[in-house]
Amino acid sequence: MNFKENILLALAGLKANKMRAFLTMLGIIIGISSVIMITTMGTIVEKGLAGVVTDLGVNNLVEIFIRQKEDSVRTTIEESDMFSDEIIEQLMTRFSGELQYIAIQQSVGGGTMRFNREDINMTVYGYNSDFIHIFSTDLLRGRYINEKDIQGQKSVCVIPDDLALKLYGSPENAIGEILSMNVAGGVKEFAVVGVYKYKQSAFGGVFSRNYDIHIPITTARKMINASPYYSWVDFITYEDVDVIKFSEEFGEYVNERYYKDNNSYEVMCYTMAEQLTSISQYVGIIQGVLSIIAGISLLVGGIGVMNIMLVSVTERTREIGVRKALGAPNSAIRIQFIVESVIICAIGGLIGIIAGVLLGNLGGLLFDTSAVPSVGAIVIAVSFSMAIGIFFGYYPANRAAKLDPIEALRYE
Amino acid sequence: MSIDKKAIIKMDSIYKRFYIGTPNELEILHGLSFDVPDGEFVSIVGASGSGKSTLMNIIGALDKATEGNYHLGGTNISLLNDRELSEIRNKKIGFVFQTFNLIARTTALKNVELPMLYAGMGSKERIKRAKELLELVEMSDRAMHMPNELSGGQKQRIAIARSMANNPSIILADEPTGALDSKTGHLVMDIFHKLHKEQGKTIVLITHNQKLAAETDRIITLSDGNIVSDEKMSGNAVYTLNETVKEEKPETESHDESVILTDKTSGKDGQ
Numbered sequence A: 001m002n003f004k005e006n007i008l009l010a011l012a013g014l015k016a017n018k019m020r021a022f023l024t025m026l027g028i029i030i031g032i033s034s035v036i037m038i039t040t041m042g043t044i045v046e047k048g049l050a051g052v053v054t055d056l057g058v059n060n061l062v063e064i065f066i067r068q069k070e071d072s073v074r075t076t077i078e079e080s081d082m083f084s085d086e087i088i089e090q091l092m093t094r095f096s097g098e099l100q101y102i103a104i105q106q107s108v109g110g111g112t113m114r115f116n117r118e119d120i121n122m123t124v125y126g127y128n129s130d131f132i133h134i135f136s137t138d139l140l141r142g143r144y145i146n147e148k149d150i151q152g153q154k155s156v157c158v159i160p161d162d163l164a165l166k167l168y169g170s171p172e173n174a175i176g177e178i179l180s181m182n183v184a185g186g187v188k189e190f191a192v193v194g195v196y197k198y199k200q201s202a203f204g205g206v207f208s209r210n211y212d213i214h215i216p217i218t219t220a221r222k223m224i225n226a227s228p229y230y231s232w233v234d235f236i237t238y239e240d241v242d243v244i245k246f247s248e249e250f251g252e253y254v255n256e257r258y259y260k261d262n263n264s265y266e267v268m269c270y271t272m273a274e275q276l277t278s279i280s281q282y283v284g285i286i287q288g289v290l291s292i293i294a295g296i297s298l299l300v301g302g303i304g305v306m307n308i309m310l311v312s313v314t315e316r317t318r319e320i321g322v323r324k325a326l327g328a329p330n331s332a333i334r335i336q337f338i339v340e341s342v343i344i345c346a347i348g349g350l351i352g353i354i355a356g357v358l359l360g361n362l363g364g365l366l367f368d369t370s371a372v373p374s375v376g377a378i379v380i381a382v383s384f385s386m387a388i389g390i391f392f393g394y395y396p397a398n399r400a401a402k403l404d405p406i407e408a409l410r411y412e
Numbered sequence B: 001m002s003i004d005k006k007a008i009i010k011m012d013s014i015y016k017r018f019y020i021g022t023p024n025e026l027e028i029l030h031g032l033s034f035d036v037p038d039g040e041f042v043s044i045v046g047a048s049g050s051g052k053s054t055l056m057n058i059i060g061a062l063d064k065a066t067e068g069n070y071h072l073g074g075t076n077i078s079l080l081n082d083r084e085l086s087e088i089r090n091k092k093i094g095f096v097f098q099t100f101n102l103i104a105r106t107t108a109l110k111n112v113e114l115p116m117l118y119a120g121m122g123s124k125e126r127i128k129r130a131k132e133l134l135e136l137v138e139m140s141d142r143a144m145h146m147p148n149e150l151s152g153g154q155k156q157r158i159a160i161a162r163s164m165a166n167n168p169s170i171i172l173a174d175e176p177t178g179a180l181d182s183k184t185g186h187l188v189m190d191i192f193h194k195l196h197k198e199q200g201k202t203i204v205l206i207t208h209n210q211k212l213a214a215e216t217d218r219i220i221t222l223s224d225g226n227i228v229s230d231e232k233m234s235g236n237a238v239y240t241l242n243e244t245v246k247e248e249k250p251e252t253e254s255h256d257e258s259v260i261l262t263d264k265t266s267g268k269d270g271q
């Protein structure tokens, strides 16, 4: 009795009992799909986080922001509560060994323009010249905002490559062009000095495309009459600095030095590194829960397979007797039932893989990324479910093999 | 018939006891001894419960005697292990059952192939031989039919073809006509006679039907686990194919049609 015959036989048996076969597979399907979901999700989260990391160069980012003290007297923030250019200057000097760059930002708001009967939506931000290091993307053409632009409050801008392509045909054509848009209550014109490579952010894909336009921070302030005080500032440390540890020290120093006598506000430090660690921990917990579900369903599924195989052996007692009368050795009967059990589990495993990939990617929509499990993961999942088939199919198969031929033949 | 022929079945004081929990023991066969020469067509008759099937199971190496020696073609069956017994059943013996016992959801052809599959024969050779056997029992046109699409007589012919698969020395048939009407039963008997006459098969037939038994070479009568008579049939009682068929249904010309008609109307279509 060869394998091909056994497989065909098992498939014929399953076909005759489709509903039962499906219900038997359910545990295996749930178990394997959980396993695949775990790996798919892991890949997706990794991809998403990798996106975040390169987007902002965040591993060395320390953000400092002001918040109300627990016993605060006032609820309104005043200029004296915020960071001034002077404080920032002092901090950069004091921590020159740790702090490499500083990023400050002034949001101007939305800007629009009509182009080829289409409304183009943009968001305008004022940045300092260091921002290019934090916004670690490739500058494709031209240059970034420099100190001269900031000193002179120049009307220059840096635009994303896809906008350049749309408006001017190519990034190189964009340089020197004048971008005219409706922003901050009037039409403003900016000379395009640079084009950066647009990278889809990890969470951005859900919304329609809105182009970020970078202009000098001083220009931005002038446009909306903003004062040079900040409620938060991003610092980038040197690469060898332990950001989590440094952020604690840094926060304590700032509070001690500048906020001791402030009756309402203090500062807090926040690091992306810490945040990423907690996201990974969170994902780890989800994966752990799924693993337990997977383990339990595979166990329950395996027992279900064993149960149905025992039923199948009982139902086919007479057939087993006939096969033995025709000369089937015990091993052939054993293999026949093990193959059947393995096939149930393998089909369950395959359905589980498909379900797992679909469900995993459903979660992936949130991150706007998709993942297919590796060939290795599929091979492992299928082999594992087949191993379950062998493990839980062995006992019923062995019982069939050891049936006494006479009793089997007499079975009613 | 011919005493000079070598005995293919040699039974020497065969006892069979069942233990239905000590100290109850049930002795079914009380020390049977007989030989069957190669090529003999022997029938075993006796009342229900007299031990015919039990004896048949021992002859067929499905069961072992509790006591006594059984030699099949020179091999002492009592000494064999499970694996060797299955090989004996596969190569040396062909079973035909009262209830046909075809494997469900498996075509007639695959059913006939089954013993060859267990013998490890290659698929081409197997299919060729299975087709020949179906031809022998005139069932070629039903090769691809499932058992539940066949009449009782057709199933039994498939079962006989299956019993012949590995060209066994002995065919054991336990009431093969028991679930068939008499006309169909005769057609099945025709096949046994053909196998006996043309291929020289040793056939052991269990039957309730004295008429069918009388067509064979020898009748062994069992009663309560003892052989009460063992008589060789004289030449004049020996079966001739045409006579019997004429006697039973003189008006019919085609066997096949009558089989199907009879089976459909009588509804004897067990599996």
Ligand SMILES: Nc1ncnc2c1ncn2[C@@H]1O[C@H](COP(=O)(O)OP(=O)(O)O)[C@@H](O)[C@H]1O
Pocket (backbone or CB within 6 Å): B018, B020, B026, B028, B046, B047, B048, B049, B050, B051, B052, B053, B054, B055
């Ligand atoms: N496994 C068994 N356990 C107990 N008694 C059995 C068993 N098999 C058969 N018998 C008994 O042996 C006797 C002979 O049975 P069997 O050989 O089937 O008779 P026959 O085929 O002549 O009708 C019966 O009384 C039956 O009840």
Ligand SMILES: [Mg+2]
Pocket (backbone or CB within 6 Å): B052, B053, B054, B174
């Ligand atoms: Mg019987």
